[in-house]
Amino acid sequence: MTDLRSASVAETVRLTSDGDLTPRVVVDEALGRIASLDPGLNAFSVVLAERAHEDAVALGRSRGTPGPLHGVPIAIKEEIDVAGCVTTFGGEANTTPAAADAELVARLRAAGAVIVGKTTMPEFGAYPYTEGASRGVTRNPWDPTRTPGGSSGGTAAAVASGMVPVGIGGDGGGSIRIPSAMCGLFGLKPQRGRVTTAPHEHLWWALGTVGPLARTVRDAAIVYDVIKGNTDTDLYRAGPTGSFEAAALREPGRLRVGWSVEPVGVGVRPDPLHVAAVEETARLLTTLGHDVREVDPAYPDPTAAFVPQFFAGIRSEAQAVEHYDRLERRTRETYRLGSWVTPKVTQWALRASERVAAKANRVFDDVDVLLTPSVAHRPPRVGVIDGRGTVASSLLAMPAIAYAALWNVAGNPAASVPCGLAPDGLPVGVQLVGPTDGEEVLLSLSAQLEQARPWPLLAGAPGVAD
Incomplete structure (x- = not known):
């Protein structure tokens, strides 16, 4: 019998579509796992048990052709609208439920997915650690004393x-890749504009994207094929692409892979375990037939483009909440510190992003894919930014975003790919960065790595369940 704790999206859809299991059984089992595991992890901000059960029953009675996510339980990050739920952005400043689903949630439902709840995040996703005054700390299933990263922690x-087979996150500075690296998942930040942000025109201006965190490359690809594409309101649009699932199922061919462990920012040194993971992955890619060599990416400094957009994103979201006075102290401090980011400054930062992107992409004149660490440090203990202000929290965030944030500024697709467990018992990930609109090559190469070096899956949270 299939263990649904570790069943993939593809396997779940096969079971529900063939009639081996009903969507109700799949969803009810997921809800049972959430009830058992979540008290020790704090992954969910709200669980939609009654509605999810009803949706699954209705889906099982439907006589239509099963969709590509038929009966798959999916969790949605708190910043994304789900009809009937308050979009809290990880805090207490909103109190009115959303009237309608965000466009990507509507696409998931149309494909047969069942939304089981919304997941915790630090307020407005400002930091790469999922903790705050409102929601408390979220814990890493591999070691509950450690952070899962963030902001999609x-x-x-x-x-x-294993509560759900896949979930939706967002990435404005590494927030899909960082928690994927710390929790042993595959997380692809798509090309800017690949997935609609409707009903919003953008997510943190040019920085933010949304997408799945998954246990397999194919699972992420299946979800992307459902949610990718734009609406008329989207400020950004990616270039044309083919099927992501097809890309995940085909060989990548012989690629030029450049690797580097040099961080983008100054003052950050990668953990030796992460350097070793990159070097080991480079050797593996060589044995798989790729042209692999160490390179100097000659990174541009993204600070002048990133920082104003960060402040502009926080300020625009803070201005839109119903109860500003209920925002966390650190968020209100960040709002005040960003008062210099006027609309004119934001537009300047967007133009600066274009210059950064042009310089960053020069590395792809000589290579097809860039290999780096996903993050610089091992997952810290929970409470890393507890009680700290904006400046201290931002400094503590630097090791997490040192390799990731540049590619939000540039807009390129980038993925964190698991490469096993370190001696501390926690996962290690490496980052693969592709050229503009290069998700397909990243998916093909990641799937090849997955097949050559399968990564371990965690069926239950240590210290919480078997």
Whole structure:
């Protein structure tokens, strides 16, 4: 009998579509795992048990052709609208439920997915650690004393622990890749504009994207094929692409892979375990037939483009909440510190992003894929930014975003790919960065790595369940 704690999206859809299991059984089992595991992890901000059960029953009675996500339980990051739920952005400043689903949630439902709940995040996703005054700390399923990263840490904990097979996160500076690396998941930040942000025109201006965190490359690809594409309101649009699932199922061919462990920012040194992971992955890619060599990416400094957009994103979201006075102290401090980011400054930062992108992409004149660490440090203990202000929290975030944030500024697709467990018992990930609109090559190469070096899955959270 299939263990649904570790069943993939593809396997779940096969079971529900062939009639081996009903969507109700799949969803009810997921809800049972959430009830058992979540009290020790704090992955969910709200669980939609009654509605999810009803949706699954209705889906099982439907006589239509099963969709590509038929009966798959999915968790949604707190910043994304789900009809009937308050979009809290990880805090207490909103109190009115959303009237309608965000476009990507509507696409998931149309494909047969069942939304089981919304996942925790730090307020407005400002930091790469999922903790705050409102929601408390979210814990890493591999070691509950450690952070799962962030800001999509709730989604990562839910997927890594086996509560759900896949969940939706967002990435404005590494927030899909960072928790994927810390929780042993595959997380692809798509090309800017690949997935609609409707009903919003953008997510943190040019920085933010949304997408799945998954246990397999194919699972992420299946979800992307459902949610990718734009609406008329989207400020950004990616270039044309083919089927992501097809890309995940085909060989990548012989690629030029450049690797580097040099961080983008100054003052950050990668953990030796992460340097070793990159070097080992480079050797593996060589044995797989690729042209692999160490390179100097000559990174541009993204600070002048990133920082104003970060402040502009926080300020625009803070201005839109119903109860500004209920925002966390650190968020209100960040709002005040960003008062210099006027609309004119934001537009300047967007133009600066274009210059950064042009310089960053020069590395792809000589290579097809860039290999780096995903993050610089091992997952810290929970509470890393507890009680700290904006400046201290930002400094503590630097090791997490040192390799990731540049590619939000540039817009390129980038993925964190698991490469096993370190001696501390926690996962290690490496980052693969592709050229503009290069998701397909990243998916093909990641799937090849997955097949050559399968990564371990966690069926239950240590210290919480078997």
